[in-house]
Amino acid sequence: MSKTKKLIRQIHLWLGLVISLPLIIVAITGAILVFERELAPVAAPMLYTNHSSPEKDFYPVDDIIKRVNSQAQNQVIQRIYLEADSSRSVLVQTADLDGVRHVYAVDRYTGEIQTKGVLNKQFFRVVLGLHRFLLVGEVGKMITGLSCFGFVIIIISGLILWVPKKIKNAKQRLKIKWTASSKRLNWDLHVVPGFYAALFALALALTGLVWSYKWYEGIIYYATDGKPKPSLRQENESTTGSFGNFSMDKLLHQVNQTFPFNGDIRINIGDTLNNESIMVQKVNLESLIPNQGSFVYFDGRNGEKIKTVPYDQLTTGTKVRRLVYPIHTGSIFGLPTKIMAFITCLIMASSPITGFFIWRGRKKKKGKRELK
Known part of the structure; x- marks a missing residue:
């Protein structure tokens, strides 16, 4: 073996040993999260699935907001999730005075609050907390980010x-x-899978770094747009009047008229202290391109439409980032590709274990030679 390959093997070995535990945790949790959408209704049926017989019309969102506000004492509504799948509950996310986020699951046919809890x-x-933060903030x-970089190497x-x-x-x-x-079987289980x-693992690692480092995310925008990430924030145009003096259902009607495709809707209630507008995003589920979101901004005081940003008008960097x-x-x-990602995560989780046994086997062999 050449000196270069020996050096590469040492880097591969010791870097693998150092990041083995974080890598196993991230890989196993990643495998679970691959099927989050499919498993969520099973893991928490009260949170994700309606428990009434479907009626003709959905319960008004305005009335859902009133019901949540009546129970969410000292909390402010931040987001409302309305999935295209009519069997799914309406999810309302709030934040209390300490910044703790809560979630309320509401039956979209009866308006009944099915369950609530800390998000x-x-x-x-x-x-997800384990996957991104190892539950230690x-x-x-920082550990998962560095481990991700190490895993690329x-x-x-x-x-x-x-x-x-x-050859x-x-x-x-x-x-x-x-x-x-x-011994040979363990080596094969490490090398062959x-x-x-x-290549799949490299794609997972390189995309994962986006959530760890803002500068890394910024590379996407500079490489495609030649400028920093554009802000999604939009200020209200009106300067007088109280916030929320409008019908949310009418806003949603406008969104669905503007973007009539079948899609999931997320309503971001702007930060009133910073005069932020309401941003409604609708993700097109009919498109071959996933995560294709279009936006409509409304004034948080009077509900007037401020601007519409269809997916086609997003910058190239934003489109790439959404992928x-x-x-x-x-x-x-x-x-x-979900199955491929799931299998890749399992291989990623097993690699540090099989790699450890390869290292231990070589260490034992070296020790025996020294004794002779």
């Missing part, structure tokens, strides 16, 4: 180490020999 205590929020975010170094001296020997590294010794999953989530979660091409 970050919900099952998939806990899993900014310190965890591990993937690249692993591909270099995979290449045999003689004819590559065939041995393309399939697992199940009848081999335990790792090779097949390398990061479906790539990272494997949802970009539906179930096939």
Whole structure:
């Protein structure tokens, strides 16, 4: 083995040992989150699924807001989620005076509040907290971010180490020999799946870095738009009157008239202290391109439309950035890529374990040689 390859192997080995625990946690939680949309109604049926027989009309959103406000003492509504799937509950997110976020699940046919609770205590929020922060806040975010960078290096170094001296020997590294010794089988389980999953794992790692580092996210915009990330914030145009003096249902009617496609809707209630407007986003579920969102901004005082931003008018950088989530979660091409992402996460989780046994086996072998 050349000196260069020896150095690469040492980097691959020790970097793998250092980030092994965070990598296992991130990979396992990532595998769970791949199927969050499918598993959420099973994990928390009271939070995601209506429990009444579907009636002719949806319960008015204005009345849902009133019901939530009556129970959400000292809380402010921040977001309202209305999924295109009519079997899903309306989710209303609030924040209390301490900044703790709460979620209310409302039956969209009866307006009944089915359940409520602290948002970050919900099952998939806990899993996401582990995935992104290891449940230890900014310190965890730093660890997962550095581990993600380290994993990119591990993937690249692993591909270099995979290449045999003689091309004819590559065939041995393309399939697992199940009848081999335990030592050889462990080596195969590390090398073969790792090779097949390398490109998928690299895509997951590179997109994951977007949530860890603002400067990394900024590269997307500078590379495509030649300028920083545009702000989604829009101020209200009116300067007088109280906030919320309008019908939210009328606003939604305007949004659906402007964008008549089938889609999920998210209402962002602007920060009134900073004079922020209401932003309604509708994600087109009929498009082949995932996460294709269009926006309508309304004045938070009188409900007047301020501006409309269809997906086609978004900058190239914004469009590319919106692809990061479906790539990272494997949802970009539906179930096939979700399954690929799930399998890749399992391979990522197993690689530090099989890698450790390879290292331990070589260490034992070296120790025996020294004794002789």
